[in-house]
Amino acid sequence: MAGISSEPGFLLTTVEKGVNWARTRSMWPASFGLACCAIEMMGTGAAHNDLARFGMEVFRASPRQADLMIVAGRVSQKMAPVLRQVYDQMAEPKWVLSMGACASTGGMFNNYALVQGVDEVVPVDMYVPGCPPGPQSLMHGILSLHQLIMDGEIRNSTGVL
Amino acid sequence: MSDTTDLTADVPAEEVEEASVSVAEERRAAHDVWVSGTEERMPFATGTDEGAQEMLPSDIDPALAIQEGIEVDDDYVDEDDDHDFGDRQIINMGPQHPSTHGVLRLQMELEGETVVRVKPIIGYLHTGMEKTAETLNYAQGATNVTRMDYLSPFHNELAYSLTVEQLLGIDVPPRANAIRVLMTELNRVSSHLLWAATQGMDIGALSMMIYGWRERETCLDFFEKTTGLRMNHNYIRVGGVAADLPDGWRDDVASLITTVSRGVDEYEQLLNENPIFLDRTMGVGVITPKEVEQFGITGPMARASGVNWDLRKEMPYCGIDQYEFDVPLGKYGDVHDRYEVRIAEIRESLKIVEQVMDSMPSGDYRTEDRKVTPPPRKRIDESMEALIHHFKLFTEGIAVPPGTAYQAVEGPRGEIGCMMISKGGSRPWRMHWRAPSFAAVQALPVMMTDSLVADVVASLASADPVLGDVDR
Amino acid sequence: MADEPVNKTDDVPEMDEMVEEHATSEPETPVTDDPVVAAALGEIPGVLVTEHDQASSDATYHQAIVPSESWVDAVVAAKDAGFTFFIDLYAADHFREAPRFEVGINLLNRRERRRLILRTRVPYDAPTLPTVSHIFAGANFYEREAFDLLGVEFTGHPDLTRILLPDEWEGHPLRKDHAVGAIPVEFKAGSVDL
Ligand code: SF4
Numbered sequence: 001m002a003g004i005s006s007e008p009g010f011l012l013t014t015v016e017k018g019v020n021w022a023r024t025r026s027m028w029p030a031s032f033g034l035a036c037c038a039i040e041m042m043g044t045g046a047a048h049n050d051l052a053r054f055g056m057e058v059f060r061a062s063p064r065q066a067d068l069m070i071v072a073g074r075v076s077q078k079m080a081p082v083l084r085q086v087y088d089q090m091a092e093p094k095w096v097l098s099m100g101a102c103a104s105t106g107g108m109f110n111n112y113a114l115v116q117g118v119d120e121v122v123p124v125d126m127y128v129p130g131c132p133p134g135p136q137s138l139m140h141g142i143l144s145l146h147q148l149i150m151d152g153e154i155r156n157s158t159g160v161l
Numbered sequence: 162m163s164d165t166t167d168l169t170a171d172v173p174a175e176e177v178e179e180a181s182v183s184v185a186e187e188r189r190a191a192h193d194v195w196v197s198g199t200e201e202r203m204p205f206a207t208g209t210d211e212g213a214q215e216m217l218p219s220d221i222d223p224a225l226a227i228q229e230g231i232e233v234d235d236d237y238v239d240e241d242d243d244h245d246f247g248d249r250q251i252i253n254m255g256p257q258h259p260s261t262h263g264v265l266r267l268q269m270e271l272e273g274e275t276v277v278r279v280k281p282i283i284g285y286l287h288t289g290m291e292k293t294a295e296t297l298n299y300a301q302g303a304t305n306v307t308r309m310d311y312l313s314p315f316h317n318e319l320a321y322s323l324t325v326e327q328l329l330g331i332d333v334p335p336r337a338n339a340i341r342v343l344m345t346e347l348n349r350v351s352s353h354l355l356w357a358a359t360q361g362m363d364i365g366a367l368s369m370m371i372y373g374w375r376e377r378e379t380c381l382d383f384f385e386k387t388t389g390l391r392m393n394h395n396y397i398r399v400g401g402v403a404a405d406l407p408d409g410w411r412d413d414v415a416s417l418i419t420t421v422s423r424g425v426d427e428y429e430q431l432l433n434e435n436p437i438f439l440d441r442t443m444g445v446g447v448i449t450p451k452e453v454e455q456f457g458i459t460g461p462m463a464r465a466s467g468v469n470w471d472l473r474k475e476m477p478y479c480g481i482d483q484y485e486f487d488v489p490l491g492k493y494g495d496v497h498d499r500y501e502v503r504i505a506e507i508r509e510s511l512k513i514v515e516q517v518m519d520s521m522p523s524g525d526y527r528t529e530d531r532k533v534t535p536p537p538r539k540r541i542d543e544s545m546e547a548l549i550h551h552f553k554l555f556t557e558g559i560a561v562p563p564g565t566a567y568q569a570v571e572g573p574r575g576e577i578g579c580m581m582i583s584k585g586g587s588r589p590w591r592m593h594w595r596a597p598s599f600a601a602v603q604a605l606p607v608m609m610t611d612s613l614v615a616d617v618v619a620s621l622a623s624a625d626p627v628l629g630d631v632d633r
Numbered sequence: 634m635a636d637e638p639v640n641k642t643d644d645v646p647e648m649d650e651m652v653e654e655h656a657t658s659e660p661e662t663p664v665t666d667d668p669v670v671a672a673a674l675g676e677i678p679g680v681l682v683t684e685h686d687q688a689s690s691d692a693t694y695h696q697a698i699v700p701s702e703s704w705v706d707a708v709v710a711a712k713d714a715g716f717t718f719f720i721d722l723y724a725a726d727h728f729r730e731a732p733r734f735e736v737g738i739n740l741l742n743r744r745e746r747r748r749l750i751l752r753t754r755v756p757y758d759a760p761t762l763p764t765v766s767h768i769f770a771g772a773n774f775y776e777r778e779a780f781d782l783l784g785v786e787f788t789g790h791p792d793l794t795r796i797l798l799p800d801e802w803e804g805h806p807l808r809k810d811h812a813v814g815a816i817p818v819e820f821k822a823g824s825v826d827l
Contacts, residue, residue, distance in 0.1 A: 034264055035286055035629050036311035036392055039355070043381075046358075046374030076632075078799045079264060079285045108304065112806045112814025113289030113798075132392055284797035289814075291782070292806055296813055326688035338689060454743075456771035457719040468743075470718070475746050476692035565696065567739065567750055568687050569720075580737070580750075582725050591807075593723040595739065603774040632797055 019154050023067070023093065024146040026055040030066030032086060034073025037100040037132040041072040044135040054142065063089040068145075069122070070138075074102035075115045087122045095149070097141055098124045101131040249277060254617070262359065262621065263628030265602065267609075274613050279606040283599075286632040294592040298558030299325050302589065304395045306579075309594060310630035311392060312355055315341075315348040316572035318397035323478060323568040324579040325399045328561050331530055335522040337401035338479040343414075343517045344387070344396065345479075345570070346510040350421060351380035352573035353461075353503045353510075356625045357428055360500065363622040364441045366432065376424035379417050386413065399559060400534045401527025414518055418511050425507055432500070442497035446608035446620030449494060456604040460575025460597055462624060465502045466494030472571035484516045496623040533559055558587030567595075574598055574625055598630040669745045670695045673714035677707045694748035701732075701753045701762060708738060708751065708765045716740035716749050722765075722775035724783040728809035732756040734785050738765065738772070755785060764790040782807040 033041055045051045045059060060066040063086045075083055087096065098118050101107035104127045106116035115121060125148065128141035255266035264285035270278040294305050306321045307314040319341055326333065333341075354377040361369020381391045386407050388394035396403050407413075432438045453463045463470055471488045473481045489505035491498030527534045535554050536547035563585045569578030575597030582591040601624040608620040665671050665682040674680045674697055681698040699707040718741035725735040732754035739750050755762050764787040766773040776787045777796040784805035787793060795802060804811055 035288075036308055038263070039311060039392065043374060043378070047371045048375065048378045074286065074288055076285060076287045077802075078287060078797075082264075082285070106816075108308075109288050109290065109293055110813075110815040111289040111293050112812070113287045113292075116816055134391055284795075284799070287797040289806065292813055296815075323688045323690075327686070330688075332689060452770075454718045455769055457721065457769075459720075470741075470743055475743075476687065476690065476694075476748070478687065478690040478692075480689070565752070566685065567694065567696075567748075568690075576720060578721060578739070580721070580723050580739075582735075590727075591725040593721075593725065595721040595723075599774065600771060603771060 016154050017150075020150050020152065024149050027067045027095075027142075027146070028058045028060050028065060029056060029068045029070050030063050030086065030090065031059040031061055032069050032071055032083070034071070034075065034079065035102065037072035037103065040132040040135060041070055041099060041138065044138050049135040049139065051139070051142075054139075054146070056142065063087075064091055066090055067093065068095045068097060068142075070097045070099050071103045071118045071122075071124075072099040074107065074109060075118050075121065076113050077115060080115050080121050083118070084121050095125045095145060096122050097126045097128065097145060099128045099138060099141070100133055101129065104129065107131060252614075262626055263631075265621075265626065265628055265631070267605070267617070267621070269609075269614075269617070271614065274615075276609050276612055276614060276617060279609045279617075281602050281605050283602060283628070283631050286628045288629070288633060290633045291592055291594065294589055296588065298587040299399055299561055299589070300554070300558050302592075303398050306594075307393045307395050308629065309633055310572065310574070310577065310596065310598065310627050312352045312627050313345075313348050313572045313574070313577070314393050315345045315397055316570050316577050318395065319345055319479070320568060320570045320572075320577045320579045322397050322399045323570065324566050324581045325559070325561060327566040327568050328564050328581065328583050329399075329533065329559070330562075331400065331528055331533060333401045333528050334525040335480070336524045337526050337528070339517050339521050340402050340406060340526060341397055341479045342481050342484070343406075343514060343521075344384075344402075346513045346517070347380055347383065347414075347417075349510045349573045350507050350514075351377050351384075353507050354380070354421070354424075356503060356573075356622075357500075360619075360622040360625075361428075361432070363618045364438065366435070366438060369428065369431065372424060372428060372431075376421050379420045383410075383413050383417055386410075398527070400530060401525070403527075405526045411518055414514060418515060421507070422511060425504060429504065439497065441616070441619055442500060442623075443495060444493070445496045445612065445616045446623055447493065447495050448604065448607060452604065452607050453494075456607070457600040458575065458597075458604055459600070460572065461499055461502045461506060462575065462601060464488065465491035465498035467492055472569060472576060476569075478568070478570060481513070483520075484513045486510075486513050496619050499623045560587055561585070561589075569595065572597060574601065574627065574630070577630075594630075594633055596630040596633065598624075598626040598628070602626050602631050665695065667695065667747070669715065669742060669747050670697070670749060673711040673716060673749065674699075674707060677703045677710060679703065680707065692746075694750065696750045696752060699751055699753050701755050704736075704751075704753050705763050705765060705768070708740075708768055711740055711749060711751065712768060715742045715744055716747070718743050719769035719771045720748075722772050722779065724779035724785045724807075726783055726807065726809045727754075734760050734783060736762055736779065736785060760784060761786045761788050763788050766790055781805070784808065 358373025
């Protein structure tokens with residue numbers, strides 16, 4: 001937060017910073033587990049790693065209540081339309097995090113069945129490498145995304161203010 | 162069956178038995194019709210649209226249309242069909258649903274709260290692994306298959322390695338076998354722990370999720386220390402294993418056994434007398450032994466129905482027959498029996514692990530056959546021959562003679578089998594996987610038909626399907 | 634990055650030129666000492682049984698090549714002889730051999746601890762085989778998978794539709810003349826085709 005005055009009882013900041021701060025502090029992920037990476041995503045939310053520290057343990061089943069879609073795993077040609085639909089159903093503002101090699105590039109499965117990178121279907125804000133990325137990597141990705149939002153402007157995914 | 166424990170000896174049985182048997186009897190006729198499809202099919206099967214691609218006219222931007230409310234996505238019923246559905250309605254569960262264990266889609270026809278018919282729709286995770294396998298050589302293949310059933314990567318690797326070894330006609334050293342048994346049994350523990358966590362969560366025991374994961378992490382820590390990765394290890398390879406066990410592994414495993422057994426005791430305290438848990442599991446999702454054989458259900462699900470078939474006992478591999486363990490059996494074939502069987506299997510696996518610890522032979526952890534195993538790094542500097550072997554192995558791969566081989570291992574979900582056709586050369590000609598979850602998903606209608614909607618989730622979770630395995 | 638899949642098999646010569654005859658069966662009676670397997674397949678003409686050792690195991694299993702005409706008979710006979718546990722059904726493409734497609738079924742005899750894999754071949758121009766899904770209900774999905782990925786048709790199957798791929802998919806990807814469908818991977822120093 002910026003600009004704390006010397007007078008007690010006042011807190012000055014820009015609207016933008018305030019909004020961004022609010023957005024990052026309770027970013028609810030949509031549960032969109034697909035393959036092996038989903039297990040690590042669940043592991044991130046569970047006991048040892050405790051995503052709740054960042055206000056993010058509430059994996060929402062309904063896309064309408066979610067802010068962040070963590071695409072955890074390989075996206076098949078059959079799944080791609082569903083993925084797009086879930087993304088469309090999410091309310092603005094929304095972000096997409098592509099978790100793992102498969103979601104980011106197709107990984108080692110360069111073949112007919114997989115979408116070679118989920119960015120062909122939805123816009124991606126953050127890529128997390130690994131196969132599967134460990135909980136620490138995923139958390140690093142999420143925190144980087146938080147930083148990205150904090151540093152950015154208030155926009156929705158189509159760039160409209 | 163002297164070597165089996167009857168789990169249900171102390172279960173308050175009378176009502177359960179009566180209920181489950183009569184339900185099973187009643188439903189049999191209906192299932193036979195539905196699964197074999199010999200009777201006239203009902204209209205909803207023809208009105209489906211797998212893949213949900215045609216939900217919108219192609220000239221409308223789907224994103225816009227849905228956001229503006231022009232279009233409601235209703236992709237499963239053909240509305241023009243003049244069939245009178247009456248009180249029936251069709252509900253779609255998945256592919257994105259929190260309790261479908263991945264991207265399974267269940268199309269259910271409901272009458273009130275009762276499920277009249279279920280149709281599992283799969284393929285949302287089809288990865289083309291069998292095709293990719295044809296482009297990878299035998300040394301690379303394990304990397305591919307380990308990602309198939311991602312909760313039991315070691316079993317996948319083991320089935321793959323054994324099949325290739327069968328084609329090659331080689332045996333691995335005793336230490337390699339012992340390490341393989343150690344890792345696969347620990348993997349069974351970690352997989353069942355995850356199952357306990359998700360099953361608990363799915364039927365409302367939310368704390369099970371946290372507890373199950375807590376113990377599973379201890380297994381994963383050991384895996385990471387040994388193989389370098391928490392999942393998808395690529396550790397068991399053709400000719401042995403990739404690396405020896407780390408220093409101090411005995412202490413790690415010993416503390417793991419204590420932690421996990423303590424955890425399992427805790428689950429039992431939590432669940433065994435929990436009236437909600439009992440109500441939601443007893444007499445639910447029954448499968449009869451005959452249906453087990455018909456559908457090829459193996460593993461804990463089959464054993465919960467009283468089918469005494471465990472490949473570790475019947476067709477032992479990797480010297481697993483030298484260890485003492487029991488095969489827990491259920492009696493009623495319902496969700497509760499599957500829970501009991503799996504919890505008992507965790508204990509049995511830990512028993513095996515303990516014995517492996519005590520009797521771990523010394524020696525090589527991979528075969529010395531230079532046509533299969535690369536020479537150690539040090540030898541390459543010293544010996545021309547080693548250099549040549551190394552070069553040949555990594556440029557051409559392992560040369561496997563032509564033939565057809567099948568070998569299966571007992572995975573946490575049942576028989577994981579690899580059917581491999583080789584035509585010589587360094588790449589498989591065709592690799593087919595016998596996936597236990599595939600059979601389990603196919604049998605879901607048997608478990609769910611005529612049950613309540615609330616029981617669907619319990620039955621589904623008890624089948625423990627891994628969609629990576631189903632769709633491959 | 635090019636969008637088109639690289640079709641590696643475009644330049645494969647015509648199939649007929651390179652056909653090798655695949656021997657289906659020679660002997661009259663099953664060449665097996667195993668009484669259980671012999672009891673199952675003794676009546677089926679033209680069956681060729683082989684016994685295989687498993688790796689790291691004392692257990693063995695049997696493979697039997699049966700003529701496609703006797704496919705259902707063989708499966709029924711095996712089931713009647715105690716191979717009642719259905720395990721697996723698969724198909725494979727033996728490109729440039731005739732008959733081209735292989736279908737196999739994997740059965741277990743629980744009482745005698747035997748595994749039997751029945752294999753048969755069907756030709757490219759008529760890749761059809763009678764279904765066994767009325768004998769083993771579990772074969773239903775497996776036959777759909779074989780149809781989906783390899784295009785082997787099972788006559789009499791109650792619902793022979795695609796199972797893993799989307800409904801409107803064209804082609805059968807596990808056939809050898811179907812490309813892997815890989816897109817070229819770009820590295821800094823050039824590109825690598827798969
Ligand atoms: S990136 Fe690796 S771990 Fe993740 S889905 Fe792909 S194969 Fe599985």
